[in-house]
Amino acid sequence: MTGDGQGTPHLYRGRVAFVDTDASGRIHFTAVFRWAEAAEHDLLRSLGHSFTGGFPRVDVQAGYRAALRFDDEYELALAVASVGKSSIAYTWRIRTGGEVAVEGRHHVVFVGDGERPHPLPEDLRGQLTSMLPAAPQGGA
Template identity: 25%
Template sequence: MHRFPIRVYYEDTDMAGIVYYANYLRYIERARSDWVRDIGIDQNAMREDGLVFAVRRVEADYLSSARFDEELQVETSVQQVTGARLVMEQVVKRGEQRLFEALVTIVCVSDTGQPARLPANIRRLVH
């Protein structure tokens, strides 16, 4: 499991000081990018090879609110890897309390926008 710390900044909140719902998607995106880097996937090299990751699907549940200046953590874990997709669970927590949960499906697409298989070396890295 990958853990990524997040601090809630004023810009992340609405007028009530609560994290705006769409920012949870930004938080989990940052955590995925950090996880990809940590396991050794070079997304710049992928792009040079004509491949990029794309989010295909997000199933999200908002469970509780986060507020300005709180320290949160995004936990990312791989749920499924196939030849064409990667399914991850991502949870935003404050301490042990789950605030947001998402099941995210990632695919590879070519530089022309066509679906592509996940490269074998990437499938090995994410198992």
């Protein structure tokens, strides 16, 4: 993520579980979205927040570049791409053996305990905003 316009990523490591695979022995396409969600929750916990169910996904996308198989170790780098009044956009990259296996993104909206969007808590907004990439410096 660093080097492609993203801020400092939050790293989340795991290993492909048997339940993550399909009949071909490769990961089922949905596994990466669970891993990205786990990385997001890990990030929020690391910032001192614990929200259960308050961030439904409104947009998700993944591009698969290399196969991941049962028991492969992976590293997911999650970066904050943008922070809105009630929403957060993340980008992420999954590597295994030094190779990019999946690149993706997802966008969530904070709903608190309800069904409608609510403004993000100010302390969380500040923490996530500080993780955004620095704006390019203008020059002559």
